[in-house]
Amino acid sequence: MHLLRKVGFYVIALWAALTVNFIIPRLMPGDPVSLLIAKLGQRGPVTPEARASIEVLLGTDTDQPLLAQYVDYLGNLATGDLGLSVSYFPAPVTSIIGQTLPWTIGLIGLATVISFLLGIGLGTVAGWKRGSWLDNLIPVTTMFQSVPYFWLALILLFVFGSVWPVFPLNGGYDIYDTVPGWNAEFIGSVLYYGTLPALTIIISSVGGWMLGMRNMMVSTLSEDYLLTAEAKGLRPGRVMRTYAARNAILPSISGFAISLGFVVAGSIVTEAVFSYPGIGSALLQAVGSNDYALMQGIFLVITLSVLGANLLVDLLYSVIDPRTRART
């Protein structure tokens, strides 16, 4: 029952996202379709099918009722047809998303997981040893958090890219000396190029996790069952990990689900700063060249991945916290 409710929520959220994606181009002033088709026409011949699919995606001035347009739109999505891209003509939108998405998930996903684990670990220790040097470090890390992310990235790029060139200035891998594929040089190059972007993400986000975890630890530590555990003479490490941290981590995990949305948002800026070949760069490219089909497609994919990740975390949550299962 609980599971059904959860899945039901995500189905509704998915429908809402699709509908938002359907409505936005139709609500906005101007005629994106003719603009897009004019642009496509400059690049090469536009087949009637391509034209029809773009009209379905973005809406037209035809007197077809909105409901019929909506049904057509959902039908197109179901077959995976997201239209053609202008900026990467004549590639279909889906193939561009397929090329760029792995980069984003690899960089942003990994960096977020590392930052989460690091923040939770440090926050646990800081909350456990209140008043220690680590605890006093928290205001410093929150200071880092209020630093605008892209500015921190710019400064780090300035220091480690220009002043003291340890890391490359931009890109996702060495495009001259390596060949994309499963070979050691390419993977090494990807890791090398990804280090600085990942580092900036970790530095700017670890403070939030640390603070949240530390505050929950402090709250949990004043519970009676911890006093009991300590009085029983359990080892401090055991009390900290299995008694305090396990309960204190719960809000952080639900926070993790919510933050995934911000992670994707942050990825757009990250990729803009580092010219990383991910989905955020593709979105900005699409915005810059009024490539509405690509833009809508990317927005859809971003929303879908955030929804999917949220669903995963939600399911995980009911495994970790049995109380959420028992309630229904």
Next chain:
Amino acid sequence: MALTTQAAEPVGGAGGFLAGSAPQRARRRRLGLPPMTAKLAAGLIISGAILLFGLLGPFVVQDPTRVDDIGLTGPSSAHLMGTTQTGQDVLAQLAYATRGSLTIGAIVGVLTLLLSGFFGVVGAYAGGWVDEFFSLFTNIMLVIPGLPLVIVISSYVPDKSLLLVALVLSLTGWAGSARVLRGYTLSLRNRDYVLASRVAGEKRWRILAVEILPNLIPLLASQMVFAVIFAILGEAGLSYLGLGASGSISWGTMLYYAQNGLALRLGAWWWFVPPGLLLALFGAALSLINFSIDEIINPKLRNQTRAARRGWLMSRKQLETAKEATL
């Protein structure tokens, strides 16, 4: 009268080391204000200084868009913070940018407060299907990623006003705090004093406005501070990507022009460091204020409670002697 004791109750007993004399402390407590700690003082001073700079600065400095043929120069007596690559005074730009960013923050802060208050508090208080629907709507807004939505919307509108950017930012940013408010309201509405006033026959809107809202004020304040930080950072990010309000000057647009003017490559630190630094300082100052508000909401975070708890813990030496004694 029952109301004042309720509102003041969470503040009672928290005496910071800067709390001042006893009657002063009592007055702050009666007004429901947080105790004046070093954190709060620092936050208020920094944010106040930036606020003053944004309010009064533009009256003192020269025209921020005036182009000069001196080009990119470092700080000097004529231009205290140097000039941009077209010879515009950085200090003047900074003053106007501060005003622009703070304006966005204020508008979005208020709009977010209204939206989240409506969907969070009213929904939770009304209960039933209203609550179900409001919370479903909130959760959906929460999982739809904000910045991509903002980017998509703003790319369709070529000429954006400041107000439109603020509106879009608040539409995508209210859901998180609505959820927090909902949780807290749910726990408030089932407390005994609310039930008692319901039994006493108070009207529903009166219970909401007089019994529940005053207890939500600290939470509303902290959520609004968050909303302001979120808005200023969001606008800065949007402007940095070149998608901000057209014709406006904010910290984000300054950074956008600095990036495009190759300030990083040319080492023009006086151009790209100040706007970011002000952003960071303002954000940090607001977080410091929020820490103090948090200590009202969650008394367990207070220093005094912690000190008391620390007194209960055995030192390592005591533990060892206790262990030896039992063995």
